[in-house]
Amino acid sequence: MIFNSPEFGIFALIVFPVYAVLRGKPLRFWLVVMSYIFYGWANPWYILLLLGSTVLDFNIGKRMSRTDDARRRKMLLAMSLIGNLGALGIFKYSGFVIRSINDIAATIGVAFPVEPPDILLPIGISFYTFQTLSYTIDIYRGQLEPTDSFSAFALYVAFFPQLVAGPIERATHLLHQLEEKQPTTTDDLITGITRVLWGLTKKIVFADYLGIYVATVYDGGASNLDYLLATYAFAFQIYLDFSGYSDIAIGLARIMGIDLRENFLWPYLSRNISEFWQRWHISLSTWLRDYLYIPLGGSRKGSARTAANVVIVMFLGGLWHGADLKFAIWGLWLGLALGVYHIYALIFKKKFNLDDSLRWRDVIGIFITLQTVMISWVFFRADSTTRAFNILENFVTRDLRNWTRLRALNEEEALLVVVLMVITFGLHIFHRLQQGRAFLKWRHPVLVGAFWGGLILFMFMFHAPTGERFIYFQF
Amino acid sequence: MAVQTLSPETHIKSTQSWGRYVIILVAIVGFVMAAEGLAAMIYQHIEFATSYDAPRNPNFRRGWVEYTRPPATREPNERRIILISNSQGFLRERPEDEFVYASQLEMLLNQQADGSNYQVLNWSIPGGNAPEYILLAARAAAHDPDMILLVTYSQDFVEDLHPIAFYISDANRLGYLSDVRRYLPAEFIRQYAINDPLAWLEAHTYLGNMRNRLEIPQNDSWTWEAREKRDRPRGLHRFKEWIEQAEREMQFLNDTLLAALPDTPIVIVQTPINDLAFTQDSLNQAEQFIPRLQAHFESNPNVTILNASDIIAPETFYPDGVHFRPEGHRQFAEWLLPVVNNTLETISR
Numbered sequence: 001m002i003f004n005s006p007e008f009g010i011f012a013l014i015v016f017p018v019y020a021v022l023r024g025k026p027l028r029f030w031l032v033v034m035s036y037i038f039y040g041w042a043n044p045w046y047i048l049l050l051l052g053s054t055v056l057d058f059n060i061g062k063r064m065s066r067t068d069d070a071r072r073r074k075m076l077l078a079m080s081l082i083g084n085l086g087a088l089g090i091f092k093y094s095g096f097v098i099r100s101i102n103d104i105a106a107t108i109g110v111a112f113p114v115e116p117p118d119i120l121l122p123i124g125i126s127f128y129t130f131q132t133l134s135y136t137i138d139i140y141r142g143q144l145e146p147t148d149s150f151s152a153f154a155l156y157v158a159f160f161p162q163l164v165a166g167p168i169e170r171a172t173h174l175l176h177q178l179e180e181k182q183p184t185t186t187d188d189l190i191t192g193i194t195r196v197l198w199g200l201t202k203k204i205v206f207a208d209y210l211g212i213y214v215a216t217v218y219d220g221g222a223s224n225l226d227y228l229l230a231t232y233a234f235a236f237q238i239y240l241d242f243s244g245y246s247d248i249a250i251g252l253a254r255i256m257g258i259d260l261r262e263n264f265l266w267p268y269l270s271r272n273i274s275e276f277w278q279r280w281h282i283s284l285s286t287w288l289r290d291y292l293y294i295p296l297g298g299s300r301k302g303s304a305r306t307a308a309n310v311v312i313v314m315f316l317g318g319l320w321h322g323a324d325l326k327f328a329i330w331g332l333w334l335g336l337a338l339g340v341y342h343i344y345a346l347i348f349k350k351k352f353n354l355d356d357s358l359r360w361r362d363v364i365g366i367f368i369t370l371q372t373v374m375i376s377w378v379f380f381r382a383d384s385t386t387r388a389f390n391i392l393e394n395f396v397t398r399d400l401r402n403w404t405r406l407r408a409l410n411e412e413e414a415l416l417v418v419v420l421m422v423i424t425f426g427l428h429i430f431h432r433l434q435q436g437r438a439f440l441k442w443r444h445p446v447l448v449g450a451f452w453g454g455l456i457l458f459m460f461m462f463h464a465p466t467g468e469r470f471i472y473f474q475f
Numbered sequence: 476m477a478v479q480t481l482s483p484e485t486h487i488k489s490t491q492s493w494g495r496y497v498i499i500l501v502a503i504v505g506f507v508m509a510a511e512g513l514a515a516m517i518y519q520h521i522e523f524a525t526s527y528d529a530p531r532n533p534n535f536r537r538g539w540v541e542y543t544r545p546p547a548t549r550e551p552n553e554r555r556i557i558l559i560s561n562s563q564g565f566l567r568e569r570p571e572d573e574f575v576y577a578s579q580l581e582m583l584l585n586q587q588a589d590g591s592n593y594q595v596l597n598w599s600i601p602g603g604n605a606p607e608y609i610l611l612a613a614r615a616a617a618h619d620p621d622m623i624l625l626v627t628y629s630q631d632f633v634e635d636l637h638p639i640a641f642y643i644s645d646a647n648r649l650g651y652l653s654d655v656r657r658y659l660p661a662e663f664i665r666q667y668a669i670n671d672p673l674a675w676l677e678a679h680t681y682l683g684n685m686r687n688r689l690e691i692p693q694n695d696s697w698t699w700e701a702r703e704k705r706d707r708p709r710g711l712h713r714f715k716e717w718i719e720q721a722e723r724e725m726q727f728l729n730d731t732l733l734a735a736l737p738d739t740p741i742v743i744v745q746t747p748i749n750d751l752a753f754t755q756d757s758l759n760q761a762e763q764f765i766p767r768l769q770a771h772f773e774s775n776p777n778v779t780i781l782n783a784s785d786i787i788a789p790e791t792f793y794p795d796g797v798h799f800r801p802e803g804h805r806q807f808a809e810w811l812l813p814v815v816n817n818t819l820e821t822i823s824r
Contacts, residue, residue, distance in 0.1 A: 186495065189496075449501065449505070452502075
């Protein structure tokens, strides 16, 4: 089920009133059942996988807490890793691996008789696998006590607002909130609903409109100017799409008094690539940092090793997105950029604070970061690695006329794309100038009602004619 | 504007005031109603051309609800012919309305000076396809036409109304009008998903109508230059798929015509085709078209099926190979004249 569908509207109208009257175990049971319905809406068989992962990690967590034997704890952790990553590997990567072996075998003239399996990727498997893995790893590290409540754990794994596309939560932050019903204040409700409406606006107006033009260019023949515009447009589309989803998830949870972690902090105003990763898909980047980068040695083993660790982590982060070479290259490129930045920061002793206010001299850093990220988006959006390289190659080799005329888009469409991007970038600047202060402080019911009514009307009047699925659903 | 800052007390988890939420709800409803009222005021002051006063839809692929509005009255001597067709009936390549074959046919009919006032309503949708024709056929009932002229060819029975592309016509809005919907087969409504609550709301509110007006047209939707010749002949969807889809759509069309226009003569004409612009597959399809139509409409005594596929010479087509030049429109109008006369004469008798 997707948030921007009529079915979800009906779903929400059933979930929340019942939620309001229930307490304790029945409440958790209700939310688990509804989360499973939400998840299994398109394909009920997916639920089995979710349930399997839940049962496995709940039991491993309990068993791990009952023993001090380091070897046994390690073995239990290995079971969790094998179980979860094994399922992820089979469902997400087996086809890719077999196809790659086939390709290599064909290149060297050897017949490889294995056909790639025809498996449908379960939605959100990458997200909940990481979420449930963090539970067992945290218990293994002694950072978390396992829960005794199976329903609370099942809800932690399947909590519908963030099940399909994050934010990837940690048990240390979310689990205890799910064990007991959280009181909801007026502020929670107003903020939550506003966040949901804002997230929907980002998705169905801004992201989906940009998506139409991006598809027009990337799915057809286009000039360099088209591709340049479409690549920028895609950068904003994916930001609006994914952060819109996160806004809706955070807002829905907030309506239930539950706090989810922020996933985006206006990333396109980052002064360097390191800052970008502290502002973009934060729940994934921190997961990779805590469970991959630090265990690899982090920055404790010299600058060369640090840079190498960054590249490895980003490469794997790229593969987390999809079983395709283009995602690996996407991660590798950003990893290299991060590695280079780390070395630069070490040599020139550059330090920055995420909360520092912007200065004019930061413009250069923001520009370079933006262009670095833009190149990566070509790989992310293009149909294949070859096509991505073709587009990038054309950027540097094709004649100038290709830079001065539009082919796939007309002037009006190009103007609309630019306007949508300027608005989004303007919101970045506005928010940074606000320096974290809450923008919407109105609590007068008439003003709140008018604001919500305005957002609903805005969506109704200007939603894109083609409703698209959230981009990150494919991961 | 007064801005209330968040007081520390509001952070305290407390029982909510239901009165506050009622006010919020009332404010939302009030805001939306006010906007709807404003949209109504604006919308009612917009003058929309209808097919009675414009020889083709001036909004190109949009505004089909407004363009096909039935008139309030009907003159006693009026003979009303509704033409439903595709881009060939639209002649997008030329700005002048008089070249369109619908206009030329109307002129030829009125030149007969037989005391009748002929109206040829041109409901040609550029890129139109069978589902849109079905919706237009259902819409035609409200106009009480003397005759329906459906000029079409095999390729119109291929494309889906769904998924609705950005540039597709808004004819699907017709499906939400009660005087159209009642004639549509239930299976057609289901297959083309003409049951979207949001689309229903868009079709029945002034805000929705205003949104439709605001929709930005797709690129090259309204240019006047003949397009360049295609790099390769027009390929078509796989033959088997075409047959399955075409059979379904022909059945929907017949069911709709029987329900909406049980006593109106309907002439289905296979459109002029330029053989040179088509692949062999496409030509095979075109050859199958009339026999399949005949098989489907056998049960409908009002339907006559004619073939005009070879009445226009290849050089009379534009370089795109699909649309014919003004002289082709004239030839086609002259070809249609006796067809229309004979049909109308049959009714008079």
